[in-house]
Amino acid sequence: MAPTVNPASSRLFEPIQVGRMKLSHRIVFPPLTRNRNDDDHTPLPFMARYYADRASTPGTLVISEATAVSHLEEGQDNTPGFVSDRQIVAWKTIIDAVHEKGSYYFQQVWGMGRASYPELMRRKGLKYRSSSAVPMEGVDAVPEEMTEEDIVETIQSFADTAKRVIAAGGDGVEVHCAHGYLLDQFLSDAVNKRTDKWGGSTENRARLVLEVIKAVVDAVGADRVALRLSPYAAFQQAEKGDIHGQYLYLIAQLKTTVPPLAYLSLVEATGDPGALIFGGKAVNQGKTLDFILEAWDNRSPVIVAGGYHPETAAWAVEKRYNKWNTLVAFGRHFLANPDLVFRIRHKIELNKYNRPTFYLAKNEIGYNDYPFSKEYLAAQQRQFPSSLSCFPEGGG
Template sequence: MTTTTTTSNGPAPPTKPTKPIIDPASSRLFKPLQVGKMQLAHRIVFPPLTRNRNDEAHTPLPFMAKYYADRASTPGTLVISEATAVSHLEEGQDNTPGFVSERQAAAWKSIIDAVHAKESYYFQQIWGMGRASYPEFLAKKGFKYRSSSAIPMDDVEAIPQEMTEEEILEIIQSFVDTARRVIAAGGDGVEIHCAHGYLLDQFLSDAVNKRTDRWGGSTENRARLVLQVVKAVVDAVGADRVALRLSPYAAFQQAEKGDIHGQYLYIIEQLKATVPPLAYLSLVEATGDPGALIFGGKTVNQGKTLDFILEAWDNRSPVIVAGGYRPETAAWALEEHYKKWDVLVAFGRHFLANPDLVFRIRHGIELNRYNRATFYLAESEVGYNDYPFSEEYLAVHAEA
């Protein structure tokens, strides 16, 4: 309720309505939900977080299995991997992972097995980096720096080359081949990354994609690549093992869209018309733009909601939302804002800093603080495997 108070200078401005306080432990955060083939015990998701702990050959280091398994410590948790390259050409930055070589696949299988040993579930996020790669890094490997069009990134001197028709068809096949490798390694599914200015999003964005062929120009043509990737991967591994991540409002890496509603409603319409229900959609709220949230860039579209997508999707399958949530705000979102829909909430930085995050939220235990300075320490366990479990969690599991 909005209220007005009186001061010596006359009426004060109305105070903003306050959100009701909802106990996270008794909220829909802890209502089980079927997601694809998975029966999740709660709706707290560990989302993709690039943390540069892979070796120089883009292979997960052994200690990464502990990191992922710890965050799967409450049975029935959905754990999603960091973004993982679908080809060696897309391993475009130092210490980011690939899922291409036999060595890489074997390392990821150890991680998948560690998550499953905790009776939790595992999806692999897969991507191409496109012009978000480091040009000098690719040049040392003899790889082409490329994107949807020859439009450079801000503060990057190199101009990417426009991908050829043959290269576009190859990247579609790379997504298919990688999805098959993930399933062969025991993964429960794959999340296709079409967000935050990476390769598929570079095709989707009219600020980046200036093509005049069937892969650019119109709303339909700019969406063609992501839709063909989704359809091909679904055909290969099954729709209930496939998810899609989208960031409608993000300005990160300058991949903005002029007609956000038209572009994303077209994607939803085509997904509903051409493929069976996906395992889930993963959507980033306006408040979750990494350009502003993490790197201090400009904020755009604040105050706008994802409701138009959820209305169009109409509970075809669950939706994960990300947007800088804390336990209390997540509980409110599920009970109020998203109460009509099957929604889960991603906790990034807080899950990084709290391996027992689900346990802490259920029992009202104070959270560890995350240390941003250690987020991207390459090949280091500092700021990665050194965040402690709560004393309460350790006591319960010592008794068990």
């Protein structure tokens, strides 16, 4: 691939309708787990600034970090939930801060399943569970196979959480079925060894995510619901033996059982966090998302993610995926550049991200200390003479 498209004049800056949202461009801030919540899984006050800063160009889609749909799924330290009154109040502050910038907000929601920390679950007196009693590599504990009651409660938890998000002012929810977390543990034949209606076949392995999507759509409306998938990821050993068959069945069912979703979010083979972030094996490299995009057939827009930078993102929307209504998510670069959209539009050099600070729990270092560009600050000063006080000297 030899990108030759100028990002500033590309379709990245073509407006697009996504669900109920009229986005002014196609640069998306995606879900990024960063462990800045407190020990009760509630967002800390400084998180509102982080999200608002990345919403600083009006018309941006901001998607939250993955958020537990029940206290049972708050399975790792300092990850958030959207369950308790205290959590809801904290998230409402964040949602309002994004909206005050003229941007839009989706909450990514998940269950963690066997990706939870067994010791943390033991300390809380909660069940460590998954689709089947199949342990993860490097983890001594074996999860319990979820019962029918567990599964029904999980479906309801997704629907109830979606209602809480909308009641708090969110524009929608993105259901996380990727990267080896709970719903993906059911989708994966490497993890799901069940022989009941929730496993044992392509159709049965897809049942839980389909039931979750139906329940969430019934709760808040299809145009407020999105789904994230990572067909090629090997992270947390949630691989699929028949990738095309599994995902084509899922897409076909989505098209026939629910109205058009707000969007699909798809992770490229290059976006497997096991390889991209944690130095694990890279699998399925060179494979493309074309088969899903062809099957989805522009039913609603698709966000693609996977190590993009401005030039490759422009190439993707102009050339690679020009047949489809696509947007591009930037993770690490959006973390390091709160004014990323402005920088790309004006060809301003990007800040470099600092990987060792990605997961500093409860800490603003590597989170709220990346600077806005001088050009952005000057533009703000010209447009809003009193606004510069909102940005501490040297950064946002």
